[in-house]
Amino acid sequence: MRAKTFACCSAIVLLVALLIAIPALAQETKDRIIAFDATPNSTLTYPVSINSRGEITGYFVDANGLHGFLREPLGHVIIFDAPEAIQNAIDGTHPSGINDWGEITGWFQSMSGTYGFLRDRDGTISTFQVSNYPTTPLAINTRGEVSGWYLGATGARGFLRHKHGAITTFDVNGINGVFPVSINNDGQIAGYYYLDRAYSFVRNENGEIKTFEAPGAGPTGNNSGGTFAMGINARGEIAGYYREASGIFHGYFRTTHGKVISLDLSSIETLATGINSSGEVIGWFLDAASEILGFVRSPRGTIITFGAGFRGIDPLAINAIGEITGFVYDSNNKTRGFVRKADPYQWIRNEFPDRDEDRDHRN
Numbered sequence: 001m002r003a004k005t006f007a008c009c010s011a012i013v014l015l016v017a018l019l020i021a022i023p024a025l026a027q028e029t030k031d032r033i034i035a036f037d038a039t040p041n042s043t044l045t046y047p048v049s050i051n052s053r054g055e056i057t058g059y060f061v062d063a064n065g066l067h068g069f070l071r072e073p074l075g076h077v078i079i080f081d082a083p084e085a086i087q088n089a090i091d092g093t094h095p096s097g098i099n100d101w102g103e104i105t106g107w108f109q110s111m112s113g114t115y116g117f118l119r120d121r122d123g124t125i126s127t128f129q130v131s132n133y134p135t136t137p138l139a140i141n142t143r144g145e146v147s148g149w150y151l152g153a154t155g156a157r158g159f160l161r162h163k164h165g166a167i168t169t170f171d172v173n174g175i176n177g178v179f180p181v182s183i184n185n186d187g188q189i190a191g192y193y194y195l196d197r198a199y200s201f202v203r204n205e206n207g208e209i210k211t212f213e214a215p216g217a218g219p220t221g222n223n224s225g226g227t228f229a230m231g232i233n234a235r236g237e238i239a240g241y242y243r244e245a246s247g248i249f250h251g252y253f254r255t256t257h258g259k260v261i262s263l264d265l266s267s268i269e270t271l272a273t274g275i276n277s278s279g280e281v282i283g284w285f286l287d288a289a290s291e292i293l294g295f296v297r298s299p300r301g302t303i304i305t306f307g308a309g310f311r312g313i314d315p316l317a318i319n320a321i322g323e324i325t326g327f328v329y330d331s332n333n334k335t336r337g338f339v340r341k342a343d344p345y346q347w348i349r350n351e352f353p354d355r356d357e358d359r360d361h362r363n
Contacts, residue, residue: 032341035328038069045337047325049097049317056325057095057104066092082108082117097139105140130159139183147183172201182231190232198226214252214260218245231274239275251283274317282315298347
């Protein structure tokens with residue numbers, strides 16, 4: 001996902017956000033991809049997470065600032081703002097994850113600092129900080145556990161917020177500059193940390209941490225090289241990307257046994273950005289014509305590309321049934337959200353064509 005850009009309480013404040021139900025908007029459909037805007041007046045729509053129900057969360061920008069949204073499976077959109085969130089095109093309410101219960105986490109900027117939030121399904125929002133430091137939650141699982149990072153006195157450290165509000169903080173081998181980005185339903189957390197370059201890690205539910213890097217990953221001189229974990233699924237499989245010293249990006253898939261498999265759809269740039277419970281990996285690549293296309297990789301390694309017809313596409317999340325969300329650049333170069341509907345037969349057609357023909361004859 002290109003490296004995600006993140007803006008960086010003891011007491012939990014329960015407040016109700018502003019809720020506005022918006023009718024389904026005009027949508028554009030190509031290759032099972034539905035492009036959408038959060039509101040008719042939004043200038044940018046940026047989905048970040050999708051749950052198994054097909055509910056999507058993210059943020060959008062309009063003339064009044066930056067707001068969070070929840071898009072329901074049939075296209076209706078609910079807008080919400082965290083309490084005391086600053087309203088401009090950069091600050092505001094930034095959702096970052098949604099679980100299968102419809103609980104949403106993220107962060108917002110207020111006049112007093114950067115806070116995390118948790119939005120219940122009924123719209124109630126609770127806010128929190130880790131030890132009064134700027135706090136940036138990035139993921140939530142079905143147990144209601146939230147992971148992310150906070151900017152402490154010595155640098156960025158990871159945290160795990162438990163369902164009822166207790167918070168566990170952690171670093172990696174005593175190193176600051178730790179950025180957890182994904183948590184699975186068992187409480188395993190994946191992310192990356194910095195030394196001379198980025199290295200990836202996985203933290204299990206007991207707090208034990210393993211580090212790893214992709215073969216060929218190296219420093220680039222501007223601290224942008226290395227290995228970046230972007231997602232972890234229920235089996236502990238991880239997807240992400242790495243950058244060589246030469247500057248070339250590659251996607252990767254890490255098995256539960258620790259084997260790192262490179263994913264290359266281009267000699268220039270391939271980034272894996274997410275993984276679901278089945279082991280399907282998504283991402284994007286830059287082709288020979290400098291067109292940005294999306295891809296989804298099956299657990300068997302078959303790859304399907306999509307997104308032709310847009311000026312660019314960036315898949316960011318995939319749910320358990322294979323629905324994908326992210327953003328596209330349309331013909332006017334406007335950033336819009338998208339959802340790519342799942343096709344239950346896409347892998348049969350590509351991996352078992354004879355069985356697909358039999359199915360067609362039976363129908």
